Amino acid sequence: MRYYVYALIDPTNDNKPFYIGKGIADRVKSHFKEAMSSEGADGLDVDISTIAENELEEYNNSKAESPKIRRLKDLFEQGYGYNAIARILAKNLDEPTALALEAFLIKSVYGLKHLTNIVEGENAERFRPYSNWDCIDGFDLIKSANSHARQNRIEKLQTMLAEKLDEPLLEIQKAFPNLVFDSPKIADSGELDIEAIIRGTRIKIFIRKKNIQIELRGRNKEQYKWMIGHFKKLEAEHLLRRGNVQVFLPNAWKGSKNMTTSIQVAIKRAKLLLEIANAENRKELSAEALLLLK
Secondary structure (H helix, E strand, C coil): CCEEEEEEEECCCCCEEEEEEEECCCHHHHHHHHHCCCCCCCCCCCCHHHCCHHHHHHHHHCCCCCHHHHHHHHHHHCCCCHHHHEEEEEEEECHHHHHHHHHHHHHHHHCHHHCCCCCCCCCHHHCCCCCCCCCCCCCCCCCCCCCHHHHHHHHHHHHHHHCCCCHHHHHHHHCCCCCCECCCEECCCCCEEEEEEECCEEEEEEEECCEEEEEEECCCHHHHHHHHHHHHHCCCHHHCECCCCCEECCHHHCCHHHCECCHHHHHHHHHHHHHHHHCCCHHHCCHHHHHCCC
């Protein structure tokens, strides 16, 4: 019964939470140690063993690129410290209860898009999406009689659509009125995506958590053959990921750190992939597009 759930609140914005977490011991202080200067961090030494394993990646990478850390630094500069920002919401919990409360607060009470959290929390699919009072099929309504695997995918899609995770994808889609995109669907790897045919292949735009990525992906033998021939013309065949599919994802964009949460950046990336797909040779490519073929 040693776990607690906490919030980081913004005193400049009616004390609204901008981060929800669960932890033990001095977990809440770890955010401050990362964000504060060496002088400001005195007295906030953190035992890294108190940080849950699934949160270590965030902790180790939560520097300038993290919206949470940027918000903390901004508040420090305005003179606010630990006592003005950190609040314990519930204490003396067992871990399952803490995990459930954390997910409920992120998913239903505050909404992920209004927080700087990267994920909604464990078993977040059990909770109603923030500010959505529609009658949701598979949640409020009795499940239809489909196979278990298909039903799981349908439920996941319904949940993502209820959470409005498709909105960034649809905003990007509007920037390309000449392309015919499929309706949002759950990809095999679990993210939400939209796809459109471009020349001899397809462009795939997908969102994972808050992160957006763009790639070219062949879906059949004809498209595989086209991609191999096209990238051979561009002297970049070696950049294709091979296997059951042919995929081009620029090395500079690979990995969760190199995905983007910006719709404008995603649109720019899609335009670069369209440029690459439509070019007949390397001479037709812009300098920015050529960099992606290195």
